[in-house]
Amino acid sequence: MRFKEHFPAIEDGLVYLDSGATSLKPKPVIDALTRYYYGFPANVHRGAYPWADRATREYESAREKVANLIHARPEEVVFTKNATEALNLAASILANRIGKGDRVLVSVMEHHANFLPWMRLARERGAEFVVFNITPEGYVDLKDFERKLTGNTKILALTMTSNVLGTVPPFKEMAKMAKDMGAFVVLDGAQYLPHHRVRVRSTGADFIAFSGHKVFGPMGTGFLWGREEILREGRPLLVGGSMIRDVSVDGYEMEDTPQRYEAGTPNVAGVIGLGAAADFITSIGYEEIERREKELTSKLYHTLRGIEGVEIYGPPPEDRGALISFNLKGVHPHDVAWYLGELGIMLRSGGHCAHPLHKFLKIPYNQSVRASLSFFNDEEDIERLAEGIERVKKAFRLT
Ligand SMILES: Cc1ncc(COP(=O)(O)O)c(C=O)c1O
Structure with a gap:
């Protein structure tokens, strides 16, 4: 059975690259x-x-x-x-x-779901809410983390994978x-x-x-x-x-x-x-999932890198999860995602519920386009995305 056949919603011609928002249902x-x-x-x-x-x-x-x-x-x-x-x-x-005098520590790349509950809790309890940084490449700034991890730190809230950078x-x-x-x-x-x-x-x-x-x-x-x-x-x-x-x-x-x-x-x-x-x-097995996604993430990264005008955020594929956020120079991310949607390519644009991160990295519009993969995606999906981006460039007269 082809992997896509597990998912009744995915018809021929449709490319789903939004598993980071929610997965398809088998x-x-x-x-x-x-x-x-x-x-x-x-x-x-x-x-x-x-x-x-x-x-x-x-x-x-x-x-x-x-x-x-x-x-x-x-x-x-x-x-x-x-x-x-x-x-x-x-x-x-x-x-x-x-309580008072305690510290709650989170990273700047948290999704709002792992940011706001801690900000609110700290404020309600009179504790400090402290945010540690990432490097410009999108890795955790471990020096900043160690500096801010003080003896009064009572809670560390941390993502296992950034939903924007894949870190x-x-x-x-x-x-x-x-x-x-x-x-x-x-x-x-x-x-x-x-x-x-x-x-x-x-x-x-x-x-x-x-x-x-x-x-x-x-x-x-x-x-x-x-x-x-x-x-x-x-x-x-x-x-x-x-x-x-x-x-x-x-x-x-x-x-x-x-x-x-x-x-x-x-x-x-x-x-x-x-x-x-x-x-x-x-x-399916995590071994198979990891094997496929590793190849697909690498292909997605190098394909996007090869497109003039595309700027990728976050670390190289070997250090990231199966998603990539990017912008196409000169086009608003919502326009990119809307146009791709018209071509049957579904991915997400916006602040991805990670506004502090977009602001920290000074990402244009404080928003980006995100392609997120699952094991059922294939190389053709990535090629369709690349062709789609070239069509966006033509439509917006960038080429
Ligand atoms: C890293 C991360 N944390 C938390 C959430 C929130 O998940 P949910 O929509 O299930 O509340 C998301 C959703 O996109 C996420 O990507």
Whole structure:
């Protein structure tokens, strides 16, 4: 089976280069949603009848599959609606562990989802919010990081792959340095897990946030992995049904993790679909995914480099994930992406929810065009992109 045949949405002639925003959904994931809605569309953790029992079993079995994918225990996996919610939940859990005089440290290349929760938390708790820099080439400025990683640093929040530059920071080493200072470490794995195996404990982090919808799962899915000893004590974002052991007019007692963090009716179909996505990744295999994406990223980089007027941001292909942001001199990135869209080539333009990074690098318009790959893309997709950019140049009279 050709890799593209797994994805019913991708017809001949269409080129999807926006997997960084959300991945295409493979047939087994779509089938899992249909199976649930046709077969046993009941709520979870409440009914005793057969549909309810089956829905609960499949929901919890999906948690096991997701946990296995990241080499974690099911109790450590909390389902959320996206990575943003997962990062906000991590901030909520850590909220009462920081206060006046403490420091929260993040990189300038974070997605807003891993920037704003920490900025807000620091401000609310009277702590310092400190941002460390990157080099002009797009690597972490380790000297600046070490300088700013002071003894009062209580939280380090760091991406595992920049969604703009593709940079993969040395997150294990940086996590260790932060742990040695007594800080909590929160990683953003949203752009990493679609491409590489993650063994959560070996990262040295306390929390890692993921987007389910970027790892071939349904829209509206994400999850937070956290160390059980911290999750046991944490403050949920929501309180209400399904997360309590007992409630009286005088107070309430919360359930253990992960239930205490999943108040209300969850996205049952989405989670079951996410379980199917974990199976899908396993069936393709990270070795195959990495092998294909390495070749494709290199081809994409060198193809774009060969086009006059294209400026690429970030490190060379051997040091980056499977995405490349660029600008075409003289054309607004939205015009580039719109024109390419008319040619059936789908990619994203804008600030990519990373405004501090665009400002720091002084990228024109504070925006860029981003081509993001998945293992199903092929060389022809990249050639189509190159031809498309040449047509944009003609249309805007640059040649
Ligand atoms: C690096 C990174 N972190 C976090 C997010 C937020 O993910 P979500 O849309 O699942 O909330 C994204 C989404 O693009 C991302 O690229």
